[in-house]
Amino acid sequence: MGNYFYVFETRFGLLKIESNDEYVTAIEFNNPISNNQYQLNDTIKSAFLELNEFFEGKRKSFSFPIKLNGTEFQKSVWNELMKIPYGETRTYKEIAISIGNPKACRAVGLANNKNPLPIVVPCHRVIGSKGALTGYAYGLNMKETLLKLEKGMK
Incomplete structure (x- = not known):
């Protein structure tokens, strides 16, 4: 089974999508380095098309x-995060409770x-207990931008 990746230019910067022959296995922003074979396959192409529709405000869920x-x-x-509806948020505590481990907020x-x-796994929809935007691997500006996008704001 091959491992592939391709880098696309988006309005949010460079977007790297990695896959094997069947599944998308990783998505990264602004980090185009990889040891995998630089190759576009149908799995990656499908993922990019759907992600691009999301960035344009035309898609709320993914099928790849x-x-x-x-x-x-x-x-x-991560499975619990995928249950958070588009345009909504949950707190770290709410996620911890919903997975049956109420003390596992951290x-x-x-x-x-x-x-x-x-x-795809919308960790940007998880916020602090008082509604504050806290922690996001790609920065709080990106998190805020994604949440505004989902609320129909520019």
Whole structure:
């Protein structure tokens, strides 16, 4: 099974999408370095088209195949994040409670930081308990921009 990646230019900067022959396995912003083979395949092309529609405000969910690689705890957090509706937010505490581990707020934050598929696994929709934007691997400006995009604001 091959491992591939391709880098696209978007309004948010460079977007790298990695895949094997079947699934998208990673998405990164502004980090075009990889040891994988630089090659566009159908999986990556499909992912880019859907992500680009999201960036244009025309798509709210994704249908391309993904594979989440992480610990069981991380996967439980990421699966819960995918249940947050477009345009809505949840707190770290709400996510911790919903996965049955109410004291794991910090661990939820760490899982968000290790999220291999930002946007698709919408860790940008997780906010602090008082509504503050806290922590995002690509910076709080990017988090704010993504949340505004989902609320129909420019």
